[in-house]
Amino acid sequence: MRMRGFRDRADVAEVLGLLAARLESLPEESIPLQEAAGRVLVADVVSDLAVPGFERAAMDGYALRGSETFGAGAYNPLEFEVVGEALPGQPFTDALRAAQAVRIMTGAPLPAGADAVLQAEAAQETSGRLHVTDAVAPGRNVGHCGEDIKAGEVILQAGRALRPQDLGVLASVGTAAVQVVRRPSVAVFVTGNELLPAGSRPEGYRIVDSNSIMLQALVGRDGGVTKVSQALADVRAEVRAALASSDADMLLISGGSSVGKEDLAPGVLAELGELSFHGMALRPASPAGVGFLMHRPVFLLPGNPVSCLCAYDFFAGPALRKLGGRSMDWPYRSCTLPLSRKIVSEVGRVDYVRVQIRDDQVEPLATSGAAILSSTTRADGFVIVPRDSEGYPPAEKVKVFLYD
Amino acid sequence: MRMRGFRDRADVAEVLGLLAARLESLPEESIPLQEAAGRVLVADVVSDLAVPGFERAAMDGYALRGSETFGAGAYNPLEFEVVGEALPGQPFTDALRAAQAVRIMTGAPLPAGADAVLQAEAAQETSGRLHVTDAVAPGRNVGHCGEDIKAGEVILQAGRALRPQDLGVLASVGTAAVQVVRRPSVAVFVTGNELLPAGSRPEGYRIVDSNSIMLQALVGRDGGVTKVSQALADVRAEVRAALASSDADMLLISGGSSVGKEDLAPGVLAELGELSFHGMALRPASPAGVGFLMHRPVFLLPGNPVSCLCAYDFFAGPALRKLGGRSMDWPYRSCTLPLSRKIVSEVGRVDYVRVQIRDDQVEPLATSGAAILSSTTRADGFVIVPRDSEGYPPAEKVKVFLYD
Numbered sequence: 177m178r179m180r181g182f183r184d185r186a187d188v189a190e191v192l193g194l195l196a197a198r199l200e201s202l203p204e205e206s207i208p209l210q211e212a213a214g215r216v217l218v219a220d221v222v223s224d225l226a227v228p229g230f231e232r233a234a235m236d237g238y239a240l241r242g243s244e245t246f247g248a249g250a251y252n253p254l255e256f257e258v259v260g261e262a263l264p265g266q267p268f269t270d271a272l273r274a275a276q277a278v279r280i281m282t283g284a285p286l287p288a289g290a291d292a293v294l295q296a297e298a299a300q301e302t303s304g305r306l307h308v309t310d311a312v313a314p315g316r317n318v319g320h321c322g323e324d325i326k327a328g329e330v331i332l333q334a335g336r337a338l339r340p341q342d343l344g345v346l347a348s349v350g351t352a353a354v355q356v357v358r359r360p361s362v363a364v365f366v367t368g369n370e371l372l373p374a375g376s377r378p379e380g381y382r383i384v385d386s387n388s389i390m391l392q393a394l395v396g397r398d399g400g401v402t403k404v405s406q407a408l409a410d411v412r413a414e415v416r417a418a419l420a421s422s423d424a425d426m427l428l429i430s431g432g433s434s435v436g437k438e439d440l441a442p443g444v445l446a447e448l449g450e451l452s453f454h455g456m457a458l459r460p461a462s463p464a465g466v467g468f469l470m471h472r473p474v475f476l477l478p479g480n481p482v483s484c485l486c487a488y489d490f491f492a493g494p495a496l497r498k499l500g501g502r503s504m505d506w507p508y509r510s511c512t513l514p515l516s517r518k519i520v521s522e523v524g525r526v527d528y529v530r531v532q533i534r535d536d537q538v539e540p541l542a543t544s545g546a547a548i549l550s551s552t553t554r555a556d557g558f559v560i561v562p563r564d565s566e567g568y569p570p571a572e573k574v575k576v577f578l579y580d
Numbered sequence: 581m582r583m584r585g586f587r588d589r590a591d592v593a594e595v596l597g598l599l600a601a602r603l604e605s606l607p608e609e610s611i612p613l614q615e616a617a618g619r620v621l622v623a624d625v626v627s628d629l630a631v632p633g634f635e636r637a638a639m640d641g642y643a644l645r646g647s648e649t650f651g652a653g654a655y656n657p658l659e660f661e662v663v664g665e666a667l668p669g670q671p672f673t674d675a676l677r678a679a680q681a682v683r684i685m686t687g688a689p690l691p692a693g694a695d696a697v698l699q700a701e702a703a704q705e706t707s708g709r710l711h712v713t714d715a716v717a718p719g720r721n722v723g724h725c726g727e728d729i730k731a732g733e734v735i736l737q738a739g740r741a742l743r744p745q746d747l748g749v750l751a752s753v754g755t756a757a758v759q760v761v762r763r764p765s766v767a768v769f770v771t772g773n774e775l776l777p778a779g780s781r782p783e784g785y786r787i788v789d790s791n792s793i794m795l796q797a798l799v800g801r802d803g804g805v806t807k808v809s810q811a812l813a814d815v816r817a818e819v820r821a822a823l824a825s826s827d828a829d830m831l832l833i834s835g836g837s838s839v840g841k842e843d844l845a846p847g848v849l850a851e852l853g854e855l856s857f858h859g860m861a862l863r864p865a866s867p868a869g870v871g872f873l874m875h876r877p878v879f880l881l882p883g884n885p886v887s888c889l890c891a892y893d894f895f896a897g898p899a900l901r902k903l904g905g906r907s908m909d910w911p912y913r914s915c916t917l918p919l920s921r922k923i924v925s926e927v928g929r930v931d932y933v934r935v936q937i938r939d940d941q942v943e944p945l946a947t948s949g950a951a952i953l954s955s956t957t958r959a960d961g962f963v964i965v966p967r968d969s970e971g972y973p974p975a976e977k978v979k980v981f982l983y984d
Contacts, residue, residue, distance in 0.1 A: 265774025370669020
């Protein structure tokens, strides 16, 4: 039973650099537009048509020739003949002749011959005659062909995570399906003979697996799909078989990630594939590992739940987002506020410090060991102390990443 | 055909005030813990047990009596007998006697009689004898019963939107199911004879419905479930039947929300239920309405897609979040930056101004009519000009709500 810890610990930035260099977006898939909210485009989308595809009224009123209203005023009403009506999808089909007007609703096609829409307030209609008391310039109150989208225009760029309104724009140009980055599939393995399945009551000296539940939620947040979530006994052959047979795009193994005799995952990964880093200069997630199996990233996450969350968020989350075509940046909102108390850290390692925000001050949590998962539920967020820092004095302004 | 616009326009704050006063969280439902990420708790969760439920090792090393190591040093090694091993879930079952130690792994139960864990680096084990070269205080490196969660403690409060780590904490106290606010169901109706279903190609003077697709994505973002999405002809009986027969928690009707002769929804709602507000002092969503049908909120959204998005985000979104037990605040991240150009607004109405962020400056979009949905895809976000403001001069710092 080796119990002496890691000889060297990997630099967080170096690990992230390797992931950024080695991982690429997954291949595309075609999905119905209805299901595309939040998904990531694989390629620029070019519209092959214009929106609007025709000249149309931008307000309710009267379609006419603007130049014919010049000189109209309250004391000089000009008379037009109202020859019909245009509604959205129901055009007035004849061409307007001189001194004619058509009653028109917003969105209706402009009749041939008309070039402006006179607002209803600028005229009086009586028995088919329109008395115009204000002039309207040609082109006015008209939605022009292509003013929203031009044919041949790039409307959305590759890499875009689709907003609700993006789906609207795609629908308006006649899109039925979109090409998006396939959602990464993830296998979640938890090891530890002492673990009862989530949903059980703790019993004697057996505790309940909480990491698989948390990891599945994190995977969902980062755009992945948990393909399998499985408990493994601390038996080398079982860990080996699980890793070797998984065809998920990414593998997470919680527990058994350190250097003790029951820490099987690092050895198995080194044997089957590549253990690129084992032991991180990161508190509280130092007993973590990162490697590859058939080009797919594998993360060895500590069993201690705070360490597991920290290791996921530092390494696995960015990798998952990269596979899904997303940014590797932190997915949390942040704010910058002064510390109420100092934070002490050690030069040479990154610290992940849970904090609360009270009266616009950042308060590091007192009880915050790697096993105290409630520290991450009581906290509003966390502060990262970089490797080269000894920490921060009271009143120093720090950036807080917010859990919500 | 009435084409003269609204006589009065409702104040945005007054409309939101009514919604806040009239709407309540929906009743609870019980769901499996696995599906609870992001869902909202209906009640405080109290743990009926402590975590950990027993004293356990917080690091790998040797369990022993701390007081027996006092005086140990490199030149004064103290000898202990290693009498066994403790692993997580596999305790050492005898009680320790004087000068005995047990090899112990992180998470393993502390044997009876032991009160500290000596880190492996502070001792040498040879043939069952342990030579301790450093002292460890009683209680040191031990995870104490209840130090994460105490029995009887409120671990999560009512109204909490569950974080990934919250699910972990709930699992650790033996939770299988959680009581959460039921997801609000939403009926999305789009009206307009000119509309082709989303997924079609625009054809002649017929355009494609883009609002239903956008609204469904917005509903999903705000924690709702679209129960039905249906196109309605501009026929009074059809609009009436759709509203009267829907049993969704919230109704959205896009199009026909103004005062023209094809604007059927306001009249139908007034007849069947209550049309509380019709016409908003809000650009570009003035032809919007808010009302109630059998206590369920109904939103009349303009057909122009930008107006539809704006009316949803100002009124329907907050209402939906309130029904789901969430905050009515804007769901967008925000930042505060100086304007590159002035924004002009009219006193008496709220303006929703799409902007881009360029070189840390806020640039209002030039082309931004209510029909130009691409303005909301080209924009990075929007600025809200309040009712009593005439706008902002260049260089004024403004708050931008970010679409992404």
